[in-house]
Every structure is written in structure tokens, then in C-alpha cells.
Amino acid sequence: MNLESRLRDALQPVDPPAGFASRVRARVERDMRAEHAVGGGPSASGWRSWMATAAAVLLLAVGGYGYRQYEERRDALAARSQVLLALQITSRALETVHRQVVQADTGTDAPRDDAGAEGDER
């Protein structure tokens, strides 16, 4: 007989001692009773699903808060750029007015040719 056949012979299946399945069942029943006695709280898999739910809720809350912060920052930036734009427009308008005032002042001191011509036409 070669080694492989000898190994198969030496490793033939062995039956467990009598009553094995009943003892397993008794252990399972005992564990189930102990689990209930603890207060009917969730089992290991129950705890895992509770933890997963809690983590998901926390993630949603943190995510929601973060998104709100982001939106507020985005709105603030938009408002700031609008104010800047308004200030630029105002500044340009003031500059135009200022230029016109300066031109008008200059025109009073030394009337321009076109102003005079305009007056003649009238």
C-alpha cells in the first residue's frame, strides 16, 4: 500500500460520541435562553445593525451640517461678489460724474470751441 492509500486508511471518518447532536442543541438552547435573560437585548448581529444604523444617522447629520455650512459660505461669497460689483459700478459712475464735473469746471474757466459753437447755433 502506498503512502496516499495509507493516509486515507488512517484518516477514515470517525463518528462523534453518542448524543453529540443533542448536546449541541442543548448548548444552543442554553445560549438562546441566556441571551433572552440578558433582557432580550439585540444579539451580536443585532448590535452590528444598530451600530451601522447609528453610524449612518451620524454620517447624515454631519454631512447635512457640512452641506449647510458649505451653502452658507457659498451664499456669503456670492453676496460679497455682488457687493463688490455694485461698488465697482458705483465707483465707475462716480468717476464718470467726477470727470464730467471737472470737465464742466474746466469749461467755465476756458470755454471749449464746441461749447461756443453750440451756443451760437442756439
Add this chain to the structure above:
Amino acid sequence: MAATAPMRLDPARDLRDDRLLHAARAGDLDAFEALVRRHQRRVYSLAYHAVRDEGLAEELAQDVFVQLHAHLDRLESGRHLAAWLRRVTSHRVIDALRVRRHASSLDVVGEPPVDPPRADPLAARLLRRALARLTPQARLVVMLRYMDDLAPTEIAEALDMSINTVKSHLRRGLALLRARLQEGRPS
């Protein structure tokens, strides 16, 4: 030769396991006990041949089935049950052998009180002693190969090893067993 048939190619058995699994999931303890009876021999044999100690083998096999009861929801079908049991038993056995190695440097244990008749009792005893001197992983690889007729790919899956590691354990394990058999044989 009473080589065991592979567990994987039996659709009728898988179907029966499916029904029992379904009932056990619904809380039917009779169905669960029937599942235990259908698989106890293989689980116990793997534990027993690995640790060579009836008490420890029963404890390990019981732990496997208690774990099965806690994981019934996660088993997809009866087809997966045999592989799941083999995998969990193998890992529990390896852990137990490691603990025992730490506890005692003498890893060869006595013969069981009752043993099935063998074609060559002396060779069987020498082989079991030689097997007990292999590392836990090598022992499980050799056992899964010659108890369950598993292919190296299936052993690799059951033990979370690469195929090359499995082949290496098989090659070296068989060489060691052969050498120890020759050493132990009376001339």
C-alpha cells in the same frame, strides 16, 4: 479502501440541506439538529484526526455548530454549508493546535480508546504520530487532501492560503511522513 466521497457534488444532499437551513433560520431547532446530524461526522472527524483527543475534538465540533447556529442567516444555501463547516472547523483546529503547541512542547498524544479497524494498524498508528508532528497548517492540508479528497484550490480556499503554499505543504508534508514511516518501521 473507504476513501470519503467529496462533499461538493451532491445536488440532492444540497437540496435537503437547503430545506433544513430554511427551517432552522425560521427558528426550527429540530431542523437545526437534523443539520448537525447530517454533518457531525465530517466535522468531528476533521477535528478528531487533527487533535487526536476525543474531548477536545467534541468541544471544537460543538463550537463549530454553535457558530453555525449564530450564522444561519449568512449562509446562502445548502451548497455553501459543507464548505463553510470545513473552513470554520479548519480554522478552529489550527487555533487549538497552536494553543496546545504553546502549552506543551510534546505534541504527540495518545491513541484513542476506540479506533476503526485498519488494513495495517501499525502503519496507521505510525502515520498518525507522524501527522501529529507536522505544523498545524501542514497537518490540515494533508488531512483535507486525503480525508475529503479536496483539490489544492479547494484546500487553499478553506485555509486562506495560496495554492503554492498548499502545494508546498503537501510536498514537504508527504516527504516528512514518508521519512518518519521508514524511521519507525521495525526492520
